[in-house]
Amino acid sequence: MSKDIILKAENISKQYRLGQVGTGTMAHDLNRWWHQVRGKEDPYLKIGDTNDRTTKGTSDYVWALQDIDFEVERGEILGIIGKNGAGKSTLLKILSRVTAPTTGNIKFGGRVASLLEVGTGFNGEMTGRENIYLNGAILGMTKKEIASKIDEIIEFSGCERYIDTPVKRYSSGMTVRLAFAVAAFLEPDILIIDEVLAVGDAEFQKKAIGKMQDISKEGGRTVLFVSHNMAAVKQLCTRGIVLEDGGVVFDGDIDEAIQQYLDVNFDISIMYNTELRNDVAHIKSVEVLTNLKSFYHDFKEDLVIKINLFSPEILIQPAVSYQIVSVNDEPIVHELNLGKENMFCEETGTYELISEIKQLSLYPGIYKLNVFFADNFLKKKFDQVLNACSFEIILNEKRDYYYSKGSAMYKEQNTSWKINKID
Template sequence: MSNTVIKIENLSKIYRLGEVGTGTLSHDLNRFVRMNILGQDDPYAKVGHVNDRTQKAEKGELVAALRDINLEVKEGEVLGIIGKNGAGKSTLLKLLSRVTSPTTGSIKVKGRLASLLEVGTGFHPEMTGRENIYMNGTIMGMRKWEIDRKLDEIVEFAGVAKYLDTPTKRYSSGMTVRLGFAIAAHLEPEILVVDEVLAVGDAEFQKKAIGKMQDVSQNQGRTVLFVSHNMGSIQHLCNGVTVMNNGSIIYRGTTDKGIEKYLNLNIGNTNKSLNERTDRKYSGRIKFQDINILNEQGIQIDQIPTGCAVSFRLKIQANTKVEKVGLRLLFVNTKGQTLFLCNNAYSSQLININKDLNIDCFIPKIPLPEGIYYLHLTAFSENGIEDDIEFVKEIQIISGNFFETGKTPVLKEGLFVDHHFEIDNGK
């Protein structure tokens, strides 16, 4: 743990909005002369605006996706990187993985780095799963015999043996994620970088992936950088966190204090309408516009008695036809810990959306004790995340007659489960 394997100094990444590339020819020449001949700072790196996605941007405006990042990561550390959508987390990982180059600053990495950033990253769609395994291993600097030794383990972990010699363009997003993670985790990199992409996988695979990351860090002494919006996974896996906001690091320290800092940033957004929320992952195809809570009579309510029948009405805008859409409502407590979720992929079936519509998620008996909770919304398809917003609504649960006995358990006893007891008379 004493050796530094990643050292980032004064790192910034500047983008020009509405333009392809980093600037005009005159700007590039000006930058070259200032930095390489006159030894001055980059004239276009000093940006007055941070990457605040809530503000309207002008075409041609320079925006800092990352701004003066300084960070050291030790060998064997499992570092969680958390922050709102648009905070700069994925940009930082892309720079570490050399997918793109920094505008200013430096990154020093000691050892081989394997990354899993997005569904299909690093895969050639026309190549088979087997060919992509060897290609990725070669890119990481491994010899063929090293990849041969790990091949069976990779295939077994990913669960794609039947389709190993099928072109990856025919893989589902879940298969692609499983294979990509298996390659990244098993080819023995000194540093493993994993973005939120694990959220696409099913619950069983997520459990396997987190177990593998624990094994890589605890038993093999390797370093893991883990980006996730699931605070339960962050708390369970990471021994430290970095909190990012508007392209800057605002906290580096213990996991518990970092999660508290992150939650404080997000809770204020629950007062905004969904149309105003820009801190979202959005494909541009379908979009959450509004959410309302309705009681059993269809009347809008602000407080929910525990045990009450309730519907969460989602207003969705469709800009094109999207097939096989899954809708996920994730209920979390004030510490960001997941309590339960509703997902039509599990309870009913995926839906096709080709027009604006309202969709009700009906819960016949809300299982939450009295208190304050928050709701996250995600729409996903075979292409990945379509729209994803955290802390969309504050939910206030008030005392209710859940068991129809007039008795209410206390909050520390957890979620309510409808049940009853019977005496066995030996009949």
């Protein structure tokens, strides 16, 4: 049985010159032209660094993408994942024909709609209704076809009250709602969605993912989806491509793709151990006990964090605190063990501190731990553990109230501490 390929990318590469627009100088453009008229290869294709944003590099040229090859079948939902700067957005811009590749070509089997940035393709001076007709015309639809869908688009977007107001007065969330509704309901053969859905609230994200699943299963349309939210990627996609430094490092089953991404970018051991030391007070180990006994943890379930400490001396006011931080190093939860009821290190030796957070209420996503050990009396910090014990919050579909009106990213957590002397 032959495959129904709707999109084929062959040898896609994209080169940029740092700090410049285009090739940067007239001399370089003339050099390219001179090689072209003589039937020779572009001389600048042989130079340039790979797309590693963490290193300085030795060339003014950088390959944002290099030698990308893949095929997408009709009706497939493909997740494209990778760390910031891996080349995801550049690839989607090429697939959306916003920019052209330096080398390679793409073959399409249908019309493409894309949602790359908030407000892309919208005219701020026009009303929401007028922008629906404008975007439909860009997709090649007739006015009659657009009119037959406009009521569904407006209802899905949730912007009915403001549909005849100029888009420039919309919030970013309202703009994304309307833009997604237009892209999804005007029946493109290929729908390309970048991280922009993260701007919307939780209720809309759930609706958007459900709609993408529907148009793929029922409409036989293809979706390319980029996100750093692994729970959304896992829920929506069946196949994944992992990009690293502008190249494809994995193409296959979505679960394996997510695992590849996590292996490269995160410490997923959910445990941290230091080397043995007996001369100074320090953190010996940190462990996250998820309810699923793995890297994953269900939303609204209790989370247990175990911290083992060693002190070679008696401490007057020992203090241990930890932060749960996002993958972007934003502190989300901060808990501090301090007070007479939580005293420890009244003797030398090793102590185990167990912190239990009841019904942890964080949005689905990947989180890490920062742990600190200090003595408040001496105003001295003994040790710290940063970016350890990564774990991912996933949504249990039975908990629909998570998306109820007024739900917050972080509510005050109910936390308890227990202390045990080990030796």
